[in-house]
Amino acid sequence: MAKTLFEKVWDRHVVSKVDGGQEIIYIDRHFIHEVTSPQAFDGIRNRGIGLFRKDRIVATADHNVPTKDQHLPIRDFLSKHQVDTLTKNCEDFGIDLYGLGHPYQGIVHVIGPELGITKPGMTIVCGDSHTSTHGAFGTIAFGIGTSQVEQVMATQCLLLQRPKTMRITIDGKLQDGVFSKDLILYIISKLGTAGGTGYFVEYAGSAIRSLSMEARMTICNMSIEMGARGGMIAPDETTFEYIKDRKYAPKGEEWTKAVEYWSSLYSDENATFDAEFEFDAADIEPMITYGTNPGMGIGVTQRVPTSAEVDSPDSLKKSLDYMGLDEGESLIGKPIDHVFIGSCTNSRIEDLRIVAEFVKGKKKAENVTAMIVPGSKQVEEQARKEGLHDVLSEAGFELREPGCSACLGMNDDKIPKGEYCVSTSNRNFEGRQGPGARTMLVSPLTAAVIAVEGKIVDARNYIGEEVPA
Amino acid sequence: MEKFGILESRVVPLKVKDIDTDQIIPARFLKATSREGFGENLFRDWRYDEEGNPKPDFILNSDRYSGSILVADENFGCGSSREHAAWALVDYGFKAVVSSYFADIFKGNALNNGLLPVQVSQEFLEIIFNQIKENPNQYLLIDLQNQVISISGKEISEEFDINPYKKMCMLNGYDDIDFLLSKKADIEAFEKEHIEF
Numbered sequence: 001m002a003k004t005l006f007e008k009v010w011d012r013h014v015v016s017k018v019d020g021g022q023e024i025i026y027i028d029r030h031f032i033h034e035v036t037s038p039q040a041f042d043g044i045r046n047r048g049i050g051l052f053r054k055d056r057i058v059a060t061a062d063h064n065v066p067t068k069d070q071h072l073p074i075r076d077f078l079s080k081h082q083v084d085t086l087t088k089n090c091e092d093f094g095i096d097l098y099g100l101g102h103p104y105q106g107i108v109h110v111i112g113p114e115l116g117i118t119k120p121g122m123t124i125v126c127g128d129s130h131t132s133t134h135g136a137f138g139t140i141a142f143g144i145g146t147s148q149v150e151q152v153m154a155t156q157c158l159l160l161q162r163p164k165t166m167r168i169t170i171d172g173k174l175q176d177g178v179f180s181k182d183l184i185l186y187i188i189s190k191l192g193t194a195g196g197t198g199y200f201v202e203y204a205g206s207a208i209r210s211l212s213m214e215a216r217m218t219i220c221n222m223s224i225e226m227g228a229r230g231g232m233i234a235p236d237e238t239t240f241e242y243i244k245d246r247k248y249a250p251k252g253e254e255w256t257k258a259v260e261y262w263s264s265l266y267s268d269e270n271a272t273f274d275a276e277f278e279f280d281a282a283d284i285e286p287m288i289t290y291g292t293n294p295g296m297g298i299g300v301t302q303r304v305p306t307s308a309e310v311d312s313p314d315s316l317k318k319s320l321d322y323m324g325l326d327e328g329e330s331l332i333g334k335p336i337d338h339v340f341i342g343s344c345t346n347s348r349i350e351d352l353r354i355v356a357e358f359v360k361g362k363k364k365a366e367n368v369t370a371m372i373v374p375g376s377k378q379v380e381e382q383a384r385k386e387g388l389h390d391v392l393s394e395a396g397f398e399l400r401e402p403g404c405s406a407c408l409g410m411n412d413d414k415i416p417k418g419e420y421c422v423s424t425s426n427r428n429f430e431g432r433q434g435p436g437a438r439t440m441l442v443s444p445l446t447a448a449v450i451a452v453e454g455k456i457v458d459a460r461n462y463i464g465e466e467v468p469a
Numbered sequence: 470m471e472k473f474g475i476l477e478s479r480v481v482p483l484k485v486k487d488i489d490t491d492q493i494i495p496a497r498f499l500k501a502t503s504r505e506g507f508g509e510n511l512f513r514d515w516r517y518d519e520e521g522n523p524k525p526d527f528i529l530n531s532d533r534y535s536g537s538i539l540v541a542d543e544n545f546g547c548g549s550s551r552e553h554a555a556w557a558l559v560d561y562g563f564k565a566v567v568s569s570y571f572a573d574i575f576k577g578n579a580l581n582n583g584l585l586p587v588q589v590s591q592e593f594l595e596i597i598f599n600q601i602k603e604n605p606n607q608y609l610l611i612d613l614q615n616q617v618i619s620i621s622g623k624e625i626s627e628e629f630d631i632n633p634y635k636k637m638c639m640l641n642g643y644d645d646i647d648f649l650l651s652k653k654a655d656i657e658a659f660e661k662e663h664i665e666f
Contacts, residue, residue: 015659016652020634024652028665036551038502047646052656064500078500085502119666129550129574145552145578147644155649157656161632163573193487194544197573227547229573250666258666293487293547315486408496408549417519429491429548431514 002268004165005234006200009140009265013123015157022159028122030056030152031108032095034086035063035410036127040150041089051093053156058117059090059097062107063128064410067373067400070100079411106376106402109133109344113217114378116246120235120262125152130344130426132223135232136216137239138265140200142230163229164198164274167267169205172281177460179354180215181346181424181443183207184222185287187279189297196228199275202267203233207281213242214350221345222426225294234266286459288331289428289441291319296428297441300458304329322430323438324418331456335367336440338421339451340433342373342400343407346424346444349382355448356388358462359395365454370397371413373405397451409434422450470583472642476564476611477621479536482601483528488541489548490575494557496549507553508560529561533605537564540597540609544568545586546575555582565611567618569594580635581644587611587618593627596620613639 003011015024032040037059044051051057064079074080083100090097098104104111109130112118120138125131127149134141144158151158168187174180188195201223208216216233223231240259243249250258285299296319298304304320306327307313320327341347341355352374364370372392374380380402383389392399406413407425409432415421417436424447428439442450449459498510516527523530539558545568546554555578558566565585579586589597600607600620608621613636619626631639638644649656 012663016655018634018648020632020637022632022634024649024655026656026659026663035499039504039552042503043646049650052653063496076500082500082502121666127550127552129548143550143574145550145555145574145581147552147578147581147646151646151649154646155653155656156660157649157652159634159645159649193547194570194572197544197570224548227544227572254666261666293489312486318485408491410496410499427489427491427548429489431495432491435495435514435519 002270004267004271004273005138005202005232005265006140006165009121009123009138010162012121018159022161024157025123025160026157027125027152028056029058029117029124031112031124031126031131032057032059032149033063033108033128034061034082036146037089037149038082038085039146040153041093043150044153047154049154051153054094056156057095057153058112059086059095060105060108060111061086061099062402063404063408065100065403066411067403067405067413070401076411103377106378107344107347107404109221110348110375110379113137113213114246114376116243116249119243119258120239120265125158129224130221132230133217133221133344135220135223135230136213138232138235138262140230140232143224163200166196166199166201166228166275166277167273168201168203169276169278170203170207170281171205171278172207174207174281174284175460177445177463178284178286179443179445180211180218182284182287183281184219185289185294185297185441186284188222188226188294189287190279191226191277193225193293193295194227196223196226199228201228201231203231204267208233209236212350213238214348217348218345222294225426235262286443286446288446288456290323290325290331291316292322292428292430294426294428294441300446300456301332304331332458334456336422336450336455337368337419338415339368339370339447340406340421340423340425341371341444341447342375342405343425344375344404345426347373347375347379349379351424351444352379352383352388354444356391358445358448359397359452360391362395362452364396364451367454368451370451371400371406372397373400374402376402406433408432409437415439422447470642470644473564473583473585473613473639475613476537477608478538478564479534479606480538480540480597480601480609481528481534481536482598483539483541484598486542487544487547490546490551490554491548493546493554494551499551499553504556505560507557508562511557511561537562538567538609538611539563540567540594540601542568542594543570543591545571547572550574552578552582555579555584559584567594567597567609580639583639583642585611585613585639587629589618589627589629596625
C-alpha cells in the first residue's frame, strides 16, 4: 500500500497498539535540557526505577544560560541551581551532557543535527516544542511535556494517538532576498496558528528541494507555530551531504547501508494525505509580523489588516494595542530599537553568513542595539574561523555566546517594555522577549538590513534587485 | 494523579482567543526544579503590573468570579510545550478548562496532570460565556463518565469527546508511565528487531 513519509517512519516504531486508538511508539533519541527535565528525574527517583536506555539520551544546557562570560559561575541563583541540577542528574544517571564550557554546547536543536545525532527515519523527542526542527532530516520529531519526558526516560516509549497527515507543497523559485524564514511565516499567515493542530506536516515541492539543510530546519522548526505537532521533509542528496562525516554519522559500510535505507524515505506517488495545500514560492515577499502570534504576519510592503478584514476584530485590537500599531498602517519606515539574531530558528552558520555578508563594511544604525547569539559553540567557532566575528563586531553587533537568549528571555537577555525588537526567533507572543516587549519576526537578511537602516525596510531594495511591480 | 469523577463548580470566564503558554506562565518563571508553586505566577503579566500589584480589570483579580473551571476562547494552550502551564493551572486550583479548541501538547500535558480539557462547540462556548455574564454565580457541571457538560439547573448541555484510554486514566487517577512500565517485555522484544541507522 502506498505510504506517506510520515507513515513509513511511524510504522517502523510501533511497539504495539492499545485499546482506544493509542499506539506505543519507540523513541530513538531523547534530547533533554535544564528547564523541562528536573521534575522528570525526580519522578524517576520517586518511583525507584532507573533510566531504561540512558545511551539514547543526550543533554545540553541552553534555555536558561547566560550568553556573556559563560566561563564564570552563573550569577542568577535560580538559573545556576537549574543548570547545576541538570549536571548532577546527568552524572547520577550516566547521561552524555554537552554543558556550559563543552565545545559542543549549544541550543539543543542546533547541536543534534550538527553532531550527526539527528538522522533520517528516526523518532526524536525533547521537552521543547521546537523539536520539530529535526524533521528537516525526514525524522518524526516533536515536543513533549515533562510527564512524557519521564515516560521516555522510564520506557523509551510514548503512548500516542496517530496524528493526521498534511502535505504543503511549495513549487517555484523564491525571489532574491526572500528566505525559508519568509516562506514559513507566509505559510503560517495563511493557515493560522491552529491550522495545523492535530496534523503532522510534510513540506514538499521544488522550492523545498532547492533549500539547504539549515533553511529546511528553519521551516520545520516553526511547524508548531501553526499548531502542527511536527513537520518533515524527505531526505535527499542535500541531506546525506550534510550528515556525511559528522561526528555521529555512520561510517564506511554502515554509511552505504544507511543511505540506501534513507533513500527509501519519501511519500509514495499514490499516498494520500488528510489535508493538502499548495503555494507558489514566487508569490512570497520578505515577511514581518505585526501582531502577537506568528500567524499575524504580512509581506513587508503590505499594510496591517483592518478589523473589517479579519475574522476576530477583538483579537486584532488587543494585539495592535499591545504592539502600539494602528489598523491599516504600513510598517515601512517605522523605527526599530533592537535587532536580535539567534534562536533555534535562525542561529546556524548559514544565518550568520547571510548577516555578515550584508553588514560587511557597514555600521548598524545608532538607534538600534544589535545582538547576535550563535546557536552553538561549533557555530561560534566556525564564525571565528571564517572571520565573521570581526565583520559583525566592526558593524557594531554585539556577539554573544550560545543559548536560547532573547528568544524567550529566561536569562538577562530581555527587551525593555514598549520597545520594538526585530527578531529572527519564532514567537512574538506578548512578553515573550521580556514583559511588554514588542517583537516582530523576520528573516536574518531582513534583520540585518533593518539593523543597518534603523527602521523597517524591504530587504530586496538593498541587495541590488528591483522590487517586482 | 487525582481521580476525576463529577465536577460542579462556579466558573472563571476568560474570553480571549489563542491564549499561549507564555501568557499562562511566562518563561522567566520556569526556573524552579519542582512542580509546585507555579500557581502564584499563573497569567502573571495579565494579572500583575510591574510592581507586582494586582491589575483590577483582570478576571482572576475580580471578586465576581471564582471556581475550579476556567472557560477560555478557542485555541487554548498554543505555543511552548512547557508542562509548567498545566502545573500552574492545577496549582492555582483549576480542575478543568473548557474551550472550543485546545493545542495538542497542552491537551496532553493537562490530561497527564488530572486537569480535564473539555472541548465544546463554539456555539456552546458562547452560551456559557453569556450565562456567566448574566449570572456570575452560575455553576457548570462536568460529568466525565457520561462525557456531558451542562449549565447547572438548566436544561442546556453538550456531550464532549475524550480518548477512551485517557478517560479511563482520568477516572481512576492512573498515569501513562504505570501502563508503559507494564509493557516492558513488549518493548524489549521490539528493540531486538528494531534496526537503526
